[in-house]
Amino acid sequence: MVVGVVKETKPGEKRVALLPTGVAAYVNHGHQVLAEHGAGDGSGVPDAAYREAGATVVRDAKRVWSEADLVLKVKEPVESEWSLMREGQIVFTYLHLASSEKLTRALMQRKVTAVGYETVQLNDGSLPLLAPMSEVAGRIAIQKAAYCLESKSKGRGILLGGMTGVKPAHVAVVGGGVVGSNAARLAVGAGARVTVLDIDPARLLYLHDIMGSQVSTLLSSPAAVAEEVAQADAVIGAVLVPGARSPVVITREMVKNMPDGAVIVDTAIDQGGCCETSRPTTHEDPVYHVHGVVHYCVTNMPAAVPRTASYGLAGVTLRYGLAIADQGIEAAAAVDPPLKRGVNIYGGHVVHPAVAETFKLHCYEW
Secondary structure, X not given: OEEEEOOOOOOOOOOOOOOHHHHHHHHHOOOEEEEEOOOOHHHOOOHHHHHHHOOEEEOOHHHHHHHOOEEEOOOOOOHHHHOOOOOOOEEEEOOOHHHOHHHHHHHHHHOOEEEEHHHOOOOOOOOOOOHHHHXXXXXXXXXXXXXXXXXXXXXOOOOOOOEOOEOOOXXXXXXXXXXXXXHHHHHHHOOOEEEEEEOOHHHHHHHHXXXXXXXEEXXXXXXXXXHHHHHOOEEEEOOOOOOOOOOOOEOHHHHHOOOOOOEEEEHHHHHOOOEOOOOOEOOOOOEEEEOOEEEEOEXXXXXXXXXXXXXXXXXXXXXXXXXXXXXXXXXXHXXXXXXXXXXXXXXXXXXXXXXXXXXXXXXXXX
């Protein structure tokens, strides 16, 4: 199989989906690898390293798209790439289709096989290809919250950890999954007062066991979220339903009741956002204000640390990519249920139930 890796074109995206160690693995399995010139530059990986590993480095992304049977990316194809995709081609990347019907229909029209990192799901419900970037996003969320609380961002002008004689900031983390737990850990480390809300009592018990009295845990309900958000200096939105649009759990009315200069970091924005006042932003223009509240809603937050993120991502996606290249998507998915759950579009049809439900489309069996 011809495997291609392209340079990311989404604004602010500097991660890369395949590293030289991965190139060597594909080559050792008998596959050809095409790497677009400069694909790894943003992550500190030069073209020479790809060549040394056995890749053919090409100048034009169009050549990668035209020749590759399997295209590896980090983020969803942007509109300028849609016309480059061809029928039967496999695109393996973060898709987040529930946030974009336009992209969903474009993939259907091009009749590609679109496999989403974020919907590869193990039998226990965990998401092995989303977890590394969720870990990064949770930690970055606290860094960005701290920055947004500064006066230059029109924040409240307070320090997360406070100081001697001055109380620390209150951070409310809505969602106790991988993003939320990592955000809580970093916030605790910064000295903030932290509350984590989640709908799963077992998850709250786990977080209490690992962090003890350092965090308060609260069973999530609309009333509980409203009360915590109204008291918070910073709110981390970390709600996830695999493959589906994020539920809106922070309403506009709740935002209105927040202190002036408080901060919302909506890490669920890739899937539509969990706050009613959230809208996608970029690394170049990350912040806006609604009802006096600072909103940080960048759709590719881990791209802020591309070297760390690329190494974390490429390491976990490699075995699935090799399975696809070695066996073909049909055979690989037949023996690997988690990989099959990762397929969102196949042969022009939606095959992931959550995506189909989001846009009221028929979900095909394959």
